Amino acid sequence: MIGPSSDAAELIAHLQTLRSEENVAGMARFGIVTGHALGISNPDIKAVARVAKKDHVRATQLWRSDIREARLLALYTVEPKRLTMEEARNWANDFNSWEIVDCAADLFVEARLDELISDFAADEREFVRRTAFAMIAGAAVHLKKEPDATILAWLPLIEAHAGDPRNFVRKAVNWALRNIGKRNLACHAPALALARILAESPDKTARWIGKDAVRELAGEKLLARLR
Known part of the structure; x- marks a missing residue:
């Protein structure tokens, strides 16, 4: 046993x-x-x-x-409260699957290792970069008491990496943008505005991210819930 x-x-x-x-x-x-x-x-x-x-x-x-x-x-x-930045970085070095990444991202958000987001986004490794945007997606949903300004401050990071064509990155960037927009009315407008900008991008990946996000964020069902 x-x-x-x-x-x-x-x-x-x-x-x-x-x-x-x-x-x-x-x-x-x-x-x-x-x-x-x-x-x-x-x-x-x-x-x-x-x-x-x-x-x-x-x-x-x-x-x-x-x-x-x-x-x-x-x-x-x-134990999230005992998890250190160094431990999280060491684990991230081993990431090789979206499944592990998404589970770890939730843990890192719970442990409030938000400082890792910008570092992970700057990392060229596909699954480490995905971690950054999976963390943003999770934070937008789970950190309900966090000021909206904290969440919105990650929009420039989304815009900066919207051109990464790798499958597991682009899907996470899209996920992060949509989750910010679905957080509440205050976050919805800036997220939708960025989605519309990306939807007109000459870059194929950014355009896909933007159009897909606009499709959800401009939907009547979501708008009715946010109101």
Whole structure:
């Protein structure tokens, strides 16, 4: 039986018992890196996390395993208040999948490591740059008490990187822009204005990001909710 006292090796051994080759094949179709995957679903990993509880040191040990599920378990069981900028940067060096990135981005937002956003955006590595915009997308939704000015201050970063054509970056930039626009009325107008500018861009990627964002942000359904 696993529990809060289980060490990293014991948790990894437990994860190994849940392995599913069929699921591994299915994950690959969704762009999930499966080289070190066991094929365990996120709900099942979260179930393990609920039993194992938070343990910061153990989470760092789980991360070093290179196993997809162990790394997700690390993200679910690390203690956000203890997570340092250096640890987050070190983990980001290992990012190789949108799934890991998006989970880590939520953690980094919860840990209030906002200063990393500009650094990650400036990083040329695809998944590190994606982290910046996944963090913005998450912050726009989850940091409800944060002043809108903090959220809107990231719009220039979105504009600056809207021309990055790499799939996992452009989708995250689009995601960030849409989430800012959906936050509230105060954020909606500036986000929609930027979306319209990008929609007229000569750059193909920026134009796609802008048009897609305009489609959602100018929709009557969203406007009715924001009012």
